[in-house]
Amino acid sequence: MALPSLFSHIPLLIVLYSSLFTCSSSISSPAHAIPKGSSISVDRKNDNLVSPNSLFTAGFYEVGINAYCFSIWLIEPQSQNVNPTVVWMANRDAPVNGKHSKLFLHDNGNLVLHDADQSIVWSTETKSASDSLTLQLEDTGNLVLRQLDGDQNLLWQSFDHPTDTLLPDQVFTKNSELVSSRSTSNFSSGFFKLYFQTNNVLSLLYKNPEITSVYWPKPYSVPWKAKRYTYNNSRIAKLNSQGHFKSSDDFHFFVSDFGMRRHRIMKLDSDGNIRVYSLVDQKEGKKWEVQWQAFSNPCKIHGVCGPNCVCTYSQETGRKCVCVHGYTKKNQTDWTNGCAPKFKPCKQVSEDYVELPFLKFYGFEIRYLENRTLDACKQVCLKDCNCKGFQYKYFTDKGYYSCFLKNVLYNGYQLAFRSSMYIKLPKDLVSSVQQTFVNGSSLSCPENQIMSIQRSYDRKHGNSSLEILLWFGYGIGLLEFVFVLIFFCITLKDSSTTSYFQIASGIKRFTFAELKTATRNFKEEIGKGGSGVVYKGKLSDDRPVGIKMLKEVYIHQGEVEFQAELSTIGRLNHMNLIETLGYCIEGKHRLVVSEYMENGSLATCLNSNKLDWGKKLEIAIGIAKGLAYLHEECLEWVLHCDVKPYNILLDANYCPKVADFGLSKLFDRGSIENPSFSKVRGTRGYMAPEWVFNLPITSKVDVYSYGVVVLEMITGKSPLQLGDGSHGGEQTLVEWVRQKIYEYIRSENGTWIEEIVDGRTSGEYDMRVLINLLKVALQCAQEDKDARPSMSHVVNIILNPRVDDLSNLF
Numbered sequence: 115m116a117l118p119s120l121f122s123h124i125p126l127l128i129v130l131y132s133s134l135f136t137c138s139s140s141i142s143s144p145a146h147a148i149p150k151g152s153s154i155s156v157d158r159k160n161d162n163l164v165s166p167n168s169l170f171t172a173g174f175y176e177v178g179i180n181a182y183c184f185s186i187w188l189i190e191p192q193s194q195n196v197n198p199t200v201v202w203m204a205n206r207d208a209p210v211n212g213k214h215s216k217l218f219l220h221d222n223g224n225l226v227l228h229d230a231d232q233s234i235v236w237s238t239e240t241k242s243a244s245d246s247l248t249l250q251l252e253d254t255g256n257l258v259l260r261q262l263d264g265d266q267n268l269l270w271q272s273f274d275h276p277t278d279t280l281l282p283d284q285v286f287t288k289n290s291e292l293v294s295s296r297s298t299s300n301f302s303s304g305f306f307k308l309y310f311q312t313n314n315v316l317s318l319l320y321k322n323p324e325i326t327s328v329y330w331p332k333p334y335s336v337p338w339k340a341k342r343y344t345y346n347n348s349r350i351a352k353l354n355s356q357g358h359f360k361s362s363d364d365f366h367f368f369v370s371d372f373g374m375r376r377h378r379i380m381k382l383d384s385d386g387n388i389r390v391y392s393l394v395d396q397k398e399g400k401k402w403e404v405q406w407q408a409f410s411n412p413c414k415i416h417g418v419c420g421p422n423c424v425c426t427y428s429q430e431t432g433r434k435c436v437c438v439h440g441y442t443k444k445n446q447t448d449w450t451n452g453c454a455p456k457f458k459p460c461k462q463v464s465e466d467y468v469e470l471p472f473l474k475f476y477g478f479e480i481r482y483l484e485n486r487t488l489d490a491c492k493q494v495c496l497k498d499c500n501c502k503g504f505q506y507k508y509f510t511d512k513g514y515y516s517c518f519l520k521n522v523l524y525n526g527y528q529l530a531f532r533s534s535m536y537i538k539l540p541k542d543l544v545s546s547v548q549q550t551f552v553n554g555s556s557l558s559c560p561e562n563q564i565m566s567i568q569r570s571y572d573r574k575h576g577n578s579s580l581e582i583l584l585w586f587g588y589g590i591g592l593l594e595f596v597f598v599l600i601f602f603c604i605t606l607k608d609s610s611t612t613s614y615f616q617i618a619s620g621i622k623r624f625t626f627a628e629l630k631t632a633t634r635n636f637k638e639e640i641g642k643g644g645s646g647v648v649y650k651g652k653l654s655d656d657r658p659v660g661i662k663m664l665k666e667v668y669i670h671q672g673e674v675e676f677q678a679e680l681s682t683i684g685r686l687n688h689m690n691l692i693e694t695l696g697y698c699i700e701g702k703h704r705l706v707v708s709e710y711m712e713n714g715s716l717a718t719c720l721n722s723n724k725l726d727w728g729k730k731l732e733i734a735i736g737i738a739k740g741l742a743y744l745h746e747e748c749l750e751w752v753l754h755c756d757v758k759p760y761n762i763l764l765d766a767n768y769c770p771k772v773a774d775f776g777l778s779k780l781f782d783r784g785s786i787e788n789p790s791f792s793k794v795r796g797t798r799g800y801m802a803p804e805w806v807f808n809l810p811i812t813s814k815v816d817v818y819s820y821g822v823v824v825l826e827m828i829t830g831k832s833p834l835q836l837g838d839g840s841h842g843g844e845q846t847l848v849e850w851v852r853q854k855i856y857e858y859i860r861s862e863n864g865t866w867i868e869e870i871v872d873g874r875t876s877g878e879y880d881m882r883v884l885i886n887l888l889k890v891a892l893q894c895a896q897e898d899k900d901a902r903p904s905m906s907h908v909v910n911i912i913l914n915p916r917v918d919d920l921s922n923l924f
């Protein structure tokens with residue numbers, strides 16, 4: 115490659131070289147540039163421009179049968195059989211013919227794309243009389259029109275007109291926008307757009323012929339709450355080559371593999387999510403891996419399911435759309451059209467409501483009624499023909515319920531907290547729901563669990579935490595009740611539809627016999643934890659799974675509580691949380707089925723010294739993200755309470771997943787203040803001091819345990835070996851690390867970090883990153899719970915290494 119890079123420094127030679135190319139088409143070595151008056155033709159195979167580093171190619175790319183777009187794509191030299199990654203297109207919405215089409219750099223300086231019939235499909239509308247004008251593809255992936263004379267050297271560049279992808283160091287400006295593709299195979303313009311709004315905020319917009327709505331940053335929150343600054347009108351943003359994205363509205367992020375030298379692209383995908391991918395070496399070859407994304411729950415992206423639809427998501431099944439009860443799918447092949455009512459609206463028939471708990475529909479409020487009873491809301495909506503239903507929500511800060519009346523049911527998704535949607539339907543449709551339910555008892559729907567939840571709710575009062583749990587169980591019951599009914603209606607109409615219930619709750623009930631077969635009579639034990647033994651199993655569809663047989667403690671726990679807890683778990687979806695696939699309750703057996711993790715637990719990987727520093731850092735970030743999701747993003751009241759290396763499992767790529775929510779307890783936000791835990795939970799060595807001193811238990815107990823786990827990864831010392839400090843004399847791991855740092859500050863000899871870090875861990879590490887991680891871990895493991903950061907804050911500080919002085923670690 116020495117020759118081409120030489121050329122790029124000597125412009126004269128470029129012209130020479132490329133004219134050589136145009137004169138003799140038999141030359142096989144690729145061109146980096148073409149001069150004025152020459153063209154790139156669809157007819158000549160491999161008539162392309164290639165960047166001097168051979169990473170990018172510009173040429174005609176086939177998007178359909180005999181349909182071509184002039185494009186730039188990225189291809190790794192080692193992976194020739196992989197589909198190239200298209201990063202730019204000139205004519206995505208008007209492909210040209212596969213014969214006689216060409217891109218022509220006219221003598222007047224205009225770069226024009228001609229279709230077979232010579233019609234102009236696309237052009238740069240540039241003018242130049244200079245003979246030195248050339249079109250060249252640069253190492254960055256930028257296609258530029260340059261001249262050597264004149265006032266302006268750069269006439270045009272593809273970086274100013276992105277398609278759906280930003281490359282590193284490509285500046286996104288107030289005039290740029292990214293528009294998603296229609297689908298993964300159809301490159302024409304889709305419905306999602308990234309752009310700077312007039313208030314200077316970098317935003318994502320859904321726009322189809324009927325509706326337009328901004329869905330990022332959070333549409334219901336004001337810009338400053340989303341940490342966006344609206345007063346800088348320079349409106350520029352850029353992902354740098356290190357992996358740090360920064361926008362002039364103060365939005366910024368670091369990709370998870372920040373600092374690593376990898377090829378990256380930032381792309382607005384056809385599903386409306388914006389992601390940064392890195393090209394990662396894997397056993398099977400190079401692969402694009404997501405290193406950052408704007409949405410972990412894709413159901414919060416607007417427009418995905420169309421009107422009168424609910425979006426459900428689980429990692430296993432991905433994103434799904436389901437019609438609201440009383441509505442039916444409009445277009446069998448395209449969900450964006452949503453569902454149409456099975457009834458005629460506004461026909462003066464008597465109407466009633468179906469409650470859909472834990473559901474939210476975003477936007478389209480026609481009225482907002484504050485501090486109203488449910489009946490009052492129902493009355494107002496009944497009187498208004500335009501009202502399709504209302505969101506009924508409790509405001510903790512205000513202490514009352516309010517309702518949002520809606521004329522369109524759009525952007526429906528499942529929520530983790532209490533907010534119900536009431537759908538207005540003709541009475542016969544509402545009562546048909548109940549009829550089916552009563553009459554459905556002979557079928558194999560799990561309807562008896564709903565009855566038992568209601569019974570126990572009526573029976574028990576007094577114990578507040580139990581009541582909350584039951585309330586929650588009751589909510590789940592209702593949710594399932596409605597879902598089962600909808601499922602029932604769907605299956606009655608269309609037996610090919612998959613179970614709504616399974617999609618909705620995400621988990622399946624197994625019989626004990628099924629699990630016995632799956633594990634070949636509980637033959638292969640793969641783990642043993644506080645809550646039970648885990649066996650390897652294989653489901654009937656050949657999927658490997660981990661099956662945990664829970665200890666007897668859980669048998670005393672009623673069936674209702676067990677199911678309520680599992681329903682919560684089933685709704686948790688995050689790439690760093692283990693996914694629960696199913697459960698079994700039969701007699702004294704309580705089993706939980708979850709995804710199988712190839713690399714076992716973090717504990718075993720630490721013992722066998724399998725992890726290098728790169729993996730350790732990724733694992734620390736992954737665990738933090740998983741816990742942050744548990745604490746805040748999703749359900750503010752799910753605490754893990756037993757974070758330790760045994761409960762962190764690693765998949766084939768060493769991506770960590772937090773497991774074992776067996777000990778997690780459901781909290782209502784209000785009850786977090788109450789020290790409602792009486793029994794000490796958790797594991798010696800990883801347990802926060804609050805447990806010992808019987809102080810209120812909050813999410814900060816998990817933060818503490820997380821800090822200890824990270825210290826264990828850094829030092830290679832197990833807190834179990836060092837002791838937990840509870841018997842006096844013995845030093846805890848936290849104390850040991852603090853003492854080392856303290857000794858260093860006293861003595862000022864420069865080798866302290868080598869004394870602390872695990873010398874057996876291979877791989878190079880960036881000192882700043884490691885010191886930052888150590889600092890975060892020590893902050894997490896402080897005695898005073900209020901001094902510990904929240905988990906989402908932890909994620910931020912790991913990804914934003916800022917190392918100042920060490921004295922504030924004490």
Ligand SMILES: *[C@@H]1O[C@H](CO)[C@@H](O)[C@H](O)[C@H]1NC(C)=O
Pocket residue numbers: 177178296300301302
């Ligand atoms: C891509 O989608 C657009 C819009 O729906 C459609 O007009 C076009 O025919 C599609 N192209 C291909 C190649 O399927």
Ligand SMILES: *[C@@H]1O[C@H](CO)[C@@H](O)[C@H](O)[C@H]1NC(C)=O
Pocket residue numbers: 346347348350361362
């Ligand atoms: C606006 O943002 C740009 C880019 O981030 C930055 O260089 C500039 O200093 C900012 N201007 C103000 C007034 O904050």
Ligand SMILES: *[C@@H]1O[C@H](CO)[C@@H](O)[C@H](O)[C@H]1NC(C)=O
Pocket residue numbers: 445446447448
């Ligand atoms: C359904 O959608 C597809 C793709 O957008 C379209 O080709 C088809 O005509 C639609 N069918 C109906 C009945 O609207």
Ligand SMILES: *[C@@H]1O[C@H](CO)[C@@H](O)[C@H](O)[C@H]1NC(C)=O
Pocket residue numbers: 485512513514
């Ligand atoms: C809500 O309404 C009830 C009854 O109408 C009233 O007693 C109560 O004070 C109201 N609460 C607030 C916070 O306005």
Ligand SMILES: *[C@@H]1O[C@H](CO)[C@@H](O)[C@H](O)[C@H]1NC(C)=O
Pocket residue numbers: 549552553
């Ligand atoms: C089914 O529904 C009908 C109408 O409500 C009712 O009369 C009948 O008793 C129900 N059947 C069962 C088995 O509950």
